[in-house]
Amino acid sequence: MSVDAGAGQPLLRLEAIDKHFGPVQALTAVDLEVPAGQVTALCGDNGAGKSVLIKTISGIHPPDGGQMYWEGQPVHVRTPKDSAALGIETVYQDLALCDNLDIVENMFLGRERTRLRTLNEEDMERSARDTLKSLAVTTVRSIRQPVASLSGGQRQSVAVAKAVMWNSKLVIMDEPTAALGVAQTAMVLNLVRTLADRGLAVIVISHNMNDVFEVADRVAVLHLGHMVASGPANEFDRSIVVDYMTSGRSTRAVGGNGHAAGNGS
Amino acid sequence: MTDAQLEPEIEGPPEEDLTAAPEETAVAAVNPALAADSLGEYLKVWWARVRGGESGVLPVIVGLILIAVLFQSLNSTFLTAGNLVDLLRQGAVYMLLAMGMVYALLLGEIDLSAGFVAGIGGTIAAELVKESTGWPWWAACLVALAACAAIGVLQGTIISRLGLPSFVVTLAGFLAWQGVMLFILGTGEGLVPISDNTINNFANGILSPAASWAVMIAIVAVYGVLTWTRDARRRKSGLVAPPASLTIVKVVGIVVAGVVVVLICNTNRGTLTTIKGMPWVILIVLGVLSLWTFVLARTRFGRYVYAIGGNPEAARRAGVNLARIRTAAFALCSLTAGIAGIVYASRLRSVSTNLAGGELVLYAVAAAVIGGTSLFGGRGRPLDAVLGGIVMAAISNGMALQGYSTATRLVITGIVLVVAVTIDVVARGGRARAR
Numbered sequence: 266m267s268v269d270a271g272a273g274q275p276l277l278r279l280e281a282i283d284k285h286f287g288p289v290q291a292l293t294a295v296d297l298e299v300p301a302g303q304v305t306a307l308c309g310d311n312g313a314g315k316s317v318l319i320k321t322i323s324g325i326h327p328p329d330g331g332q333m334y335w336e337g338q339p340v341h342v343r344t345p346k347d348s349a350a351l352g353i354e355t356v357y358q359d360l361a362l363c364d365n366l367d368i369v370e371n372m373f374l375g376r377e378r379t380r381l382r383t384l385n386e387e388d389m390e391r392s393a394r395d396t397l398k399s400l401a402v403t404t405v406r407s408i409r410q411p412v413a414s415l416s417g418g419q420r421q422s423v424a425v426a427k428a429v430m431w432n433s434k435l436v437i438m439d440e441p442t443a444a445l446g447v448a449q450t451a452m453v454l455n456l457v458r459t460l461a462d463r464g465l466a467v468i469v470i471s472h473n474m475n476d477v478f479e480v481a482d483r484v485a486v487l488h489l490g491h492m493v494a495s496g497p498a499n500e501f502d503r504s505i506v507v508d509y510m511t512s513g514r515s516t517r518a519v520g521g522n523g524h525a526a527g528n529g530s
Numbered sequence: 531m532t533d534a535q536l537e538p539e540i541e542g543p544p545e546e547d548l549t550a551a552p553e554e555t556a557v558a559a560v561n562p563a564l565a566a567d568s569l570g571e572y573l574k575v576w577w578a579r580v581r582g583g584e585s586g587v588l589p590v591i592v593g594l595i596l597i598a599v600l601f602q603s604l605n606s607t608f609l610t611a612g613n614l615v616d617l618l619r620q621g622a623v624y625m626l627l628a629m630g631m632v633y634a635l636l637l638g639e640i641d642l643s644a645g646f647v648a649g650i651g652g653t654i655a656a657e658l659v660k661e662s663t664g665w666p667w668w669a670a671c672l673v674a675l676a677a678c679a680a681i682g683v684l685q686g687t688i689i690s691r692l693g694l695p696s697f698v699v700t701l702a703g704f705l706a707w708q709g710v711m712l713f714i715l716g717t718g719e720g721l722v723p724i725s726d727n728t729i730n731n732f733a734n735g736i737l738s739p740a741a742s743w744a745v746m747i748a749i750v751a752v753y754g755v756l757t758w759t760r761d762a763r764r765r766k767s768g769l770v771a772p773p774a775s776l777t778i779v780k781v782v783g784i785v786v787a788g789v790v791v792v793l794i795c796n797t798n799r800g801t802l803t804t805i806k807g808m809p810w811v812i813l814i815v816l817g818v819l820s821l822w823t824f825v826l827a828r829t830r831f832g833r834y835v836y837a838i839g840g841n842p843e844a845a846r847r848a849g850v851n852l853a854r855i856r857t858a859a860f861a862l863c864s865l866t867a868g869i870a871g872i873v874y875a876s877r878l879r880s881v882s883t884n885l886a887g888g889e890l891v892l893y894a895v896a897a898a899v900i901g902g903t904s905l906f907g908g909r910g911r912p913l914d915a916v917l918g919g920i921v922m923a924a925i926s927n928g929m930a931l932q933g934y935s936t937a938t939r940l941v942i943t944g945i946v947l948v949v950a951v952t953i954d955v956v957a958r959g960g961r962a963r964a965r
Binding site: 345346357359360361362363364365366370371374375376377379382383384387390391394407409 | 828839845
């Protein structure tokens with residue numbers, strides 16, 4: 266396990282994480298480093314264990330073995346509340362937005378600000394507006410329009426803005442571009458880049474190699490529950506990642522950079 | 531959790547402000563009050579919104595005007611002051627019950643038991659104030675409402691903790707609470723008369739003309755001040771705010787509505803003696819309307835009710851305690867049914883085993899839906915229930931004036947319900963398909 270030069274301590278480090286559901290071994294001795302200020306792409310075929318891994322990190326499925334380190338300290342994340350307390354926010358594929366509520370109402374759902382026990386709409390609206398502005402999300406007409414009237418990319422942006430409002434340090438996004446067109450995809454990838462530039466750690470699950478190489482600083486590949494490769498994105502290319510995803514190994518090399526660091530167990 | 535983390539150094543492109551007022555092609559869904567800075571602009575955005583399927587109360591208002599024109603042309607007594615006041619008094623039970631039903635409908639659930647829960651409320655109040663028991667009216671009403679709320683908690687708990695469908699649980703309630711009501715009434719002759727004047731006045735009492743003016747001026751003043759301060763605060767806060775002219779129009783509109791209602795109520799509607807003044811029951815409906823509007827629009831609980839109706843999974847992940855909010859909503863639904871039941875008993879000055887709980891609850895659902903409440907959850911307001919209740923009352927009152935048979939009236943009411951919902955679905959086009 267080598268720490269990137271200059272990156273210092275990774276924000277999140279997983280060591281030998283195991284997870285099984287009954288007799289099914291979903292994750293086997295998974296190691297992963299997630300540095301702050303970088304986008305880590307998590308790749309893998311269907312059933313490789315990507316979703317289980319992010320659910321482990323966000324406390325939905327606590328691990329059966331192994332250790333998680335947060336800012337260098339060992340932590341035990343047993344519930345989604347634990348992970349939220351650390352500053353981990355997950356944007357699931359279904360986004361978890363209420364169509365009938367407007368953008369502000371969605372962003373503050375469950376954490377409404379009140380004044381004299383009534384909702385403080387002005388305060389919430391101002392914060393929501395500032396967060397969206399800071400993320401350069403400017404395509405929505407009014408932050409008081411219902412989420413039902415937004416495009417797919419805008420909905421994704423709202424879900425991400427909701428996730429970063431709360432002092433979060435790590436944002437996990439599950440297939441953020443899966444259902445989007447070209448322009449919308451570009452918009453969401455810009456947003457991902459903006460998050461990392463603000464110093465947040467980002468994990469993006471993606472099948473789409475174009476997206477991975479457009480936005481990722483690091484790549485990690487899961488194959489049948491094993492972490493078969495991980496490292497800086499420039500040690501990979503499309504075909505190498507596809508090799509790892511499909512067979513768990515690769516014999517190709519990128520230019521003269523040599524092999525990607527395979528660590529399958 | 532302050533604004534400190536919202537580093538503003540990455541400024542958005544300035545050419546398109548996030549909260550800027552829309553240009554001529556307004557997005558249909560934007561609330562016009564928050565997207566316009568002049569009255570003309572407001573009307574334009576509002577019209578775009580109506581065309582986009584966000585018609586709000588417009589269909590109900592248009593429907594009411596059509597109904598009024600139709601029945602007035604058939605029978606010139608329809609629009610007399612006396613008949614209009616009667617109509618509001620008859621509709622009050624539907625309006626109250628429908629406002630309770632809104633809580634269940636907003637969750638995407640239904641409460642079929644509400645009619646007989648109302649019956650239980652009326653029965654308990656009547657039993658407690660009758661001479662042999664002799665409780666004061668307020669204690670009787672409090673106990674009746676508490677019992678109804680407890681019924682709501684019981685049903686809500688079964689629905690939310692055990693995960694049974696509300697349709698089944700409240701259908702069981704529909705049968706069981708009817709039985710309980712018959713048990714309570716069965717000890718007498720199946721009819722408990724109410725001799726308490728206060729309770730009888732809930733539906734039958736009228737304020738003096740002077741008091742009617744005083745009460746209406748007070749209500750309009752409170753509403754006007756609240757509206758003005760809220761809009762002024764928005765304007766000061768630097769957010770997109772409704773223009774001052776719009777606020778003035780809103781306040782003037784309420785003043786006009788209040789004056790018209792009082793003028794109608796203060797017109798003599800007696801034939802032998804002079805009868806004028808506003809019925810108490812209008813104040814009861816307005817009171818419940820403002821209370822539930824406040825709860826649903828301005829509190830966390832209300833926000834969570836809408837969120838659960840829109841996407842329960844999102845609400846759950848946001849940390850909302852689904853079971854607690856659902857149970858509380860069913861409790862408020864039953865509590866409101868209890869209020870409706872007491873008003874119902876008050877109007878008849880008695881409670882009897884003939885109470886048609888099934889018809890009451892179905893009319894209440896119809897009123898809420900005609901007013902624009904979605905059966906699929908997440909959309910609707912107490913105001914919708916009141917407007918829908920007025921529509922239901924106007925139709926049944928108008929047909930009664932025409933002397934139609936019960937059979938005809940049932941058929942026509944059914945047709946009106948289907949037509950109203952069809953108009954709603956067609957008008958909302960895109961939204962209906964999105965659900």
